[in-house]
Amino acid sequence: MKQTKRIPMPVRYGINLVLTLALWGVLAAMIASGVITNYWNGVLITIGINVILAVSLNIATGYLGQLPLGHAGFMAVGAYAGGIFMKATPLGALLKAGETGAAVPWIILALLIAGLTAGVFGLIIGIPALRLKGDYLAIITLGFGEIIRVVLTNVDSVLGFKFTYGAAGLKQIPKITSFNLVFLCVALTILIIHMVMKSKHGRAILSIRENQIAAESVGINTTYYKVAAFVLSAVFAGVAGCLYAGYLGSLVPSSFKFMKSIEILVMVVLGGMGSMLGSVIAASVLTVISELLRSVGDYRMVFYALLLVLMMIFRPKGLMGTYDFSMSRLLEKLINRGKAKPVPSAAEGEEAQRDE
Amino acid sequence: MNEKKTFQRGRLVPLPTNAFIPERDLEKTPILEASHLGIDFGGLTAVDDFNLTIGRTEIAGLIGPNGAGKTTVFNLLTKVYQPTRGMVMIDGYDTAGMNTVQVNKLGVARTFQNIRLFNALSVEDNVKLGMHNAIKYNMAAGVLRLPVYWKQERIAHERALELLSIFDMQDLADVPAGSLPYGAQRRLEIVRALATNPSLLLLDEPAAGMNPSETYELMENIVKIRDTFHIAVMLIEHDMSLVMGICEGICVLNFGKVIAKGTAEDIQSNPVVIEAYLGKKKEG
Ligand SMILES: Nc1ncnc2c1ncn2[C@@H]1O[C@H](COP(=O)(O)OP(=O)(O)O)[C@@H](O)[C@H]1O
Ligand SMILES: [Mg+2]
Numbered sequence: 001m002k003q004t005k006r007i008p009m010p011v012r013y014g015i016n017l018v019l020t021l022a023l024w025g026v027l028a029a030m031i032a033s034g035v036i037t038n039y040w041n042g043v044l045i046t047i048g049i050n051v052i053l054a055v056s057l058n059i060a061t062g063y064l065g066q067l068p069l070g071h072a073g074f075m076a077v078g079a080y081a082g083g084i085f086m087k088a089t090p091l092g093a094l095l096k097a098g099e100t101g102a103a104v105p106w107i108i109l110a111l112l113i114a115g116l117t118a119g120v121f122g123l124i125i126g127i128p129a130l131r132l133k134g135d136y137l138a139i140i141t142l143g144f145g146e147i148i149r150v151v152l153t154n155v156d157s158v159l160g161f162k163f164t165y166g167a168a169g170l171k172q173i174p175k176i177t178s179f180n181l182v183f184l185c186v187a188l189t190i191l192i193i194h195m196v197m198k199s200k201h202g203r204a205i206l207s208i209r210e211n212q213i214a215a216e217s218v219g220i221n222t223t224y225y226k227v228a229a230f231v232l233s234a235v236f237a238g239v240a241g242c243l244y245a246g247y248l249g250s251l252v253p254s255s256f257k258f259m260k261s262i263e264i265l266v267m268v269v270l271g272g273m274g275s276m277l278g279s280v281i282a283a284s285v286l287t288v289i290s291e292l293l294r295s296v297g298d299y300r301m302v303f304y305a306l307l308l309v310l311m312m313i314f315r316p317k318g319l320m321g322t323y324d325f326s327m328s329r330l331l332e333k334l335i336n337r338g339k340a341k342p343v344p345s346a347a348e349g350e351e352a353q354r355d356e
Numbered sequence: 357m358n359e360k361k362t363f364q365r366g367r368l369v370p371l372p373t374n375a376f377i378p379e380r381d382l383e384k385t386p387i388l389e390a391s392h393l394g395i396d397f398g399g400l401t402a403v404d405d406f407n408l409t410i411g412r413t414e415i416a417g418l419i420g421p422n423g424a425g426k427t428t429v430f431n432l433l434t435k436v437y438q439p440t441r442g443m444v445m446i447d448g449y450d451t452a453g454m455n456t457v458q459v460n461k462l463g464v465a466r467t468f469q470n471i472r473l474f475n476a477l478s479v480e481d482n483v484k485l486g487m488h489n490a491i492k493y494n495m496a497a498g499v500l501r502l503p504v505y506w507k508q509e510r511i512a513h514e515r516a517l518e519l520l521s522i523f524d525m526q527d528l529a530d531v532p533a534g535s536l537p538y539g540a541q542r543r544l545e546i547v548r549a550l551a552t553n554p555s556l557l558l559l560d561e562p563a564a565g566m567n568p569s570e571t572y573e574l575m576e577n578i579v580k581i582r583d584t585f586h587i588a589v590m591l592i593e594h595d596m597s598l599v600m601g602i603c604e605g606i607c608v609l610n611f612g613k614v615i616a617k618g619t620a621e622d623i624q625s626n627p628v629v630i631e632a633y634l635g636k637k638k639e640g
Contacts, residue, residue: 192499199498199505200484200491200512203477207485210474217434217472218486218552219460228495 005335015331024183031179041179045247047287048182049240052189054267054283055276056236059193061265062274063202064229065209066130067138070145071237072260074118076253077148078238082114083173083245091174107176111185111242118238119231126230131223145261152253169252176246185243189236190276196232205229209274259301263290266304270311272318282319363579365604368619371409376618378604381411385448387463387556387588393432393442394612402428403612406442410556410605415582416590417603419623421632425612426592427469430558434466435459447555461489463555467545467562469592475534479525479544482533483516486551519547522577538565543574550581557581559591563598571595575602600624608632 007015027044030036036044057071086092091110094103121144129140156166165171196202204225207215215222245251267286271278286304293300311318366378377386386409393406403425410416418426431437433444435456444451446462454462465486474482484491491512493504520526523543528536533544542562549557559578563571575598582589593599599606600620608616608623610632616623623629 195499195501196495199495200488200493200508201495201498203481203485204488206477206481207474210476211472213436213456214468214472214474214548215485216456217436217460217466217468218548219457219489220485221457 005332007332007335020187024180024187027183028180042247043288043291044179045177045182045243046291047284048179048186049243049247050264050267050283050287051186051280052236052240052243053264054271054279055190055193056233056240057264058268058271058274058276058279059205059229059236060233061268062272062279063197063205063209064226064233066226066230067135068141068230068233069138069258069261069265070125070141070143070148071233071264072256072258073141073145073148074122074234074237075241075244075260076145076152076256077121077234078114078118078241079245079251079256080152080170080241081117081238082110082242083170083251085113086110086174086176086246087170087172089174091176092172095174095176103176107181107246110176110246111239114242114245115235115238118241119235122231122234123227126227126234130226130230142258142261145256145258149253149256152256167253169250170245171250173245173249173251175249177243181246182243185239189239190280193232193236193276201225201228259298262301263304266308270307270319272320275318275320278318278320363575363602365602365620366411366414368605373409375407375409376605377409377411378414381413384412386410386445387412387414387447388433388590389445390429390433391443391445393429393439393444395428395432395437395440401612403432403609404441406432406609406612406614408607408614408617410588410590412555412588413582413586414588414604415578415602416588417599417606418590418592418609419594419596419599419606420609424609426609427560428612429609430466430560430592433459433558434464460552460554463553464558465549465552465554465556466558467542467549467560469560469564471538471541471545473533473541473544473548476532478530479520479533479536480513480516480529482544482548483519483551484512486548487512487515487553490553516551519551520544522550522581523547539570542566546577546581550585555587557587557589559589559593561592561594563593563595568597571598574598578602 027036031041031044053071053075057068060066060068086106089106089110091103091106094100094106125141125144129137132140153167156168197205204215204220205228207218207220208222208225212222244255263286267282268279270286271280271282289303290300293303366380368376369379369382370376371382371386373389375386375389388408388410390406390408394404395402406429408416418429420426428437432439435451435454435458446459446464449462451459451462474485477485491508493502493508497504517526517529520529523540523546525540525543525547528540533541536544542564546557546559546562562578563574566574578589578591579602581587591599591603600623603620606618606620606623607614608626608629615632616626616629618626
């Protein structure tokens with residue numbers, strides 16, 4: 001029997017909570033003291049939004065093993081749902097009057113509505129798309145993303161109510177998005193996704209990626225879990241959309257082009273499919289780089305392409321592979337240093353050919 | 357080598373339907389009754405008019421040359437393919453229109469000829485996935501880490517180790533399944549199937565790639581599994597020492613058709629079988 005020591009669960013959660021609070025404290029202090037300028041504060045907010053987009057897309061690509069190409073569509077749904085809702089509430093007046101406390105319930109409600117609306121769209125798209133085998137999901141989600149954008153561009157009122165304002169864009173959205181709110185949302189998103197993935201439901205999602213026929217043979221309802229993962233992915237994209245709307249204060253449909261979906265996908269692929277840490281790092285780094293490349297505009301896509309090609313050559317599994325960092329695991333390794341575990345020899349017949 | 361005991365095999369007795377099952381299972385509903393089962397792939401008839409009844413605690417064998425349609429029979433029983441013709445009753449229930457998941461919930465679990473493990477996941481998680489439907493908490497309870505989550509996961513953890521210990525694999529619980537040696541992967545597939553708490557365990561070439569002593573150990577374990585879990589086992593195997601050693605009823609398939617059925621003794625002395633199969637493929 002192994003003699004390795006394990007860090008008990010409550011302590012693990014404690015360690016992660018302390019680390020998260022420490023990171024927040026450092027960043028908040030740097031912002032308060034002006035070390036992080038207004039400009040870089042904005043970049044931090046964009047990083048946070050992109051991190052949520054990347055880790056949410058990672059559920060569908062990395063964990064579930066599908067290839068959706070319309071993540072920006074769900075972001076758009078969340079952004080518009082949240083934006084329209086916020087405009088209809090007293091949020092703007094409350095924020096102007098500096099009554100932040102009274103604004104909090106509205107902010108929470110806006111984020112929930114944005115997430116849920118995107119989730120409903122995820123359900124509507126996911127149910128037919130995920131029942132089909134092969135590459136249909138990529139094609140259907142790609143179509144969905146474009147349709148959303150085209151609809152938002154061409155429709156400015158629904159049933160006589162001026163809603164989306166078409167190509168001119170939705171303006172005067174209450175600016176709810178601060179560094180603190182984004183940080184909280186990022187932390188909660190990562191926490192929730194982590195909790196789901198380390199439960200029976202997360203295991204079921206991973207089993208589909210690993211081998212769908214085997215998953216079904218042990219009684220796992222793969223359609224249900226595919227749709228569940230896809231909806232979860234859409235919900236968080238919607239939340240990110242709402243934060244985006246509340247950051248810019250105005251929305252135009254052209255922000256949610258196909259290229260935005262690809263940008264998020266590049267973050268996930270570069271970070272390593274199935275690695276939440278990888279998504280976080282890649283989203284952060286790419287956001288900063290694209291900020292620096294702002295002057296060259298859409299030519300930065302060339303840079304992304306180059307980065308992808310280099311990655312495929314040198315690290316085909318992405319920056320982190322499927323590895324997920326865990327502070328507790330690192331500590332355990334230090335505690336158990338010297339007590340090597342026996343490692344079994346590698347499989348003789350690597351990948352069995354699939355012919356059944 | 358250690359002395360090898362011979363395994364006790366039950367006496368086969370006829371049912372009114374002309375099928376044979378072990379005498380001890382007579383009082384109970386057969387776990388499997390397949391009648392006139394068949395499937396066509398385009399113009400090719402892979403399996404035709406397949407009839408088989410398996411008793412509640414029987415160890416049954418399905419043999420035949422390569423390409424005879426054995427794996428296809430498993431795929432029909434587990435609804436990986438929907439049959440073109442015929443009927444499958446599991447535990448007395450007609451499975452018409454059911455899918456793989458529903459058939460598993462009725463009590464059919466299987467392994468695969470080409471191993472299908474969840475390679476990147478740990479050995480323990482592979483087994484826990486077999487227990488997926490027995491682990492009871494919803495997504496909200498999981499995310500909020502309510503007490504029911506901890507309790508259910510602890511029970512699952514202990515049960516997984518217990519099942520792994522059948523094959524003495526409990527120390528490998530944290531290893532990724534894909535990094536196990538070939539033989540251990542086959543054993544893990546059996547454990548994962550058992551974790552679904554089946555009444556009928558289908559094993560597709562469980563001894564493939566194993567040496568004689570591993571194969572003998574596997575035979576002992578299959579009998580042990582049947583005796584501890586009181587389940588039926590149906591296995592496809594090319595290793596005749598295994599099939600003749602533990603299988604009670606044996607069914608021989610050739611070109612998608614059943615050419616013989618009976619006990620090991622019946623099969624070994626059947627001239628049709630010898631010509632179609634044993635004559636050509638006799639091996640040690
Ligand atoms: N999905 C499929 N499509 C077409 N032909 C198939 C399919 N599955 C099996 N077959 C054919 O059915 C026959 C039986 O195959 P199989 O059941 O795998 O044989 P075995 O007895 O060796 O397990 C073979 O001729 C095979 O090519
Ligand atoms: Mg086969």
